[in-house]
Amino acid sequence: xxxxxxxxxxxxxxxxxxxxxxxxxxxxxxxxxxxxxxxxxxxxxxxxxxxxxxxxxxxxxxxxxxxxxxxxxxxxxxxxxxxxxxxxxxxxxxxxxxxxxxxxxxxxxxxxxxxxxxxxxxxxxxxxxxxxxxxxxxxxxxxxxxxxxxxxxxxxxxx
Amino acid sequence: xxxxxxxxxxxxxxxxxxxxxxxxxxxxxxxxxxxxxxxxxxxxxxxxxxxxxxxxxxxxxxxxxxxxxxxxxxxxxxxxxxxxxxxxxxxxxxxxxxxxxxxxxxxxxxxxxxxxxxxxxxxxxxxxxxxxxxxxxxxxxxxxxxxxxxxxxxxxxxx
DNA sequence: TTGAGTATGTGATAGTATAACGTACCGCAT
DNA sequence: ATGCGGTACGTTATACTATCACATACTCAA
Ligand SMILES: [Zn+2]
Ligand SMILES: [Zn+2]
Ligand SMILES: [Zn+2]
Ligand SMILES: [Zn+2]
Numbered sequence: 291x292x293x294x295x296x297x298x299x300x301x302x303x304x305x306x307x308x309x310x311x312x313x314x315x316x317x318x319x320x321x322x323x324x325x326x327x328x329x330x331x332x333x334x335x336x337x338x339x340x341x342x343x344x345x346x347x348x349x350x351x352x353x354x355x356x357x358x359x360x361x362x363x364x365x366x367x368x369x370x371x372x373x374x375x376x377x378x379x380x381x382x383x384x385x386x387x388x389x390x391x392x393x394x395x396x397x398x399x400x401x402x403x404x405x406x407x408x409x410x411x412x413x414x415x416x417x418x419x420x421x422x423x424x425x426x427x428x429x430x431x432x433x434x435x436x437x438x439x440x441x442x443x444x445x446x447x448x449x
Numbered sequence: 450x451x452x453x454x455x456x457x458x459x460x461x462x463x464x465x466x467x468x469x470x471x472x473x474x475x476x477x478x479x480x481x482x483x484x485x486x487x488x489x490x491x492x493x494x495x496x497x498x499x500x501x502x503x504x505x506x507x508x509x510x511x512x513x514x515x516x517x518x519x520x521x522x523x524x525x526x527x528x529x530x531x532x533x534x535x536x537x538x539x540x541x542x543x544x545x546x547x548x549x550x551x552x553x554x555x556x557x558x559x560x561x562x563x564x565x566x567x568x569x570x571x572x573x574x575x576x577x578x579x580x581x582x583x584x585x586x587x588x589x590x591x592x593x594x595x596x597x598x599x600x601x602x603x604x605x606x607x608x
Numbered sequence: 609t610t611g612a613g614t615a616t617g618t619g620a621t622a623g624t625a626t627a628a629c630g631t632a633c634c635g636c637a638t
Numbered sequence: 639a640t641g642c643g644g645t646a647c648g649t650t651a652t653a654c655t656a657t658c659a660c661a662t663a664c665t666c667a668a
Binding site: 481501502503518519522541 | 654655656657658665
């Protein structure tokens, strides 16, 4: 798995590549990657952490890109709908996807100390949840999987 | 795993036993199982589905047990804190625990058609999430696991 | 009885999300 | 060029979720 969230890396490239990838994918699919949507994605990519809709809205407002909640929520809905961002239910907030465009079932590791969020890949057929669902005849279509704890950096710092 | 949520069962007993179990546990531990707390637990036990805090508050208000949000939230906090109820983050709502008192890591299966919620047991060490966390050195302390899909009853009804 | 700790009552407010309606723009068929 | 449908944005208002702050009341034990 990619450790992008916790490991040291070239974060400038991280942002540029993220935006470029989404830009390309929107072009392919004929989706409009508008200034508001682009800017919201950039804001989400700024840190590997989740941002609330109103944090984003504040930034948009400062930059003259829209000042009312629906502006932020619509851009976020667009990004989430097409798999360019995810909502972290536990935090009522949003984060840029680490593998934009690819069809995937994301899971998240949320550090309670530094708020960094890492995205992991999920396989819903495996593990006890998949077994329970299979036993019961429950058909899983989507899953929210959000683990909270201490990231390696914060754990080392504590020790 | 218990299929309590989806399978036919004696639901009257389900409620009585749930309340009795919590009552006993509170006695043991010296926690106050007050009328509001008892009533909120009963309301949660009424259906194997999640209820919003304001749904609960409406019922409490009708019954003269409190009419302001903090009354409901405080009772819910008590129940959640002691493991007698769980919050379903995806739905911003609450559900009675299926194994009250026992220390456990719950996972949920939420039917998108009938809104029934079943509680499953989780083992955080297993599966790809546990593997990812282990690889990264991330220490999982708690996890929100909420699968959405179709329960066996609704799937059969659809077919 | 008195006091510390806990639980409730109540009004106000913070934080999250959507409804509803109008306007602007774009690509396209007439 | 004109009109049209589709999509995105602007704006107001409102709904839904959750907490703060402070007063009051209860419980239990010293
Ligand atoms: Zn993703
Ligand atoms: Zn950390
Ligand atoms: Zn039952
Ligand atoms: Zn169902």
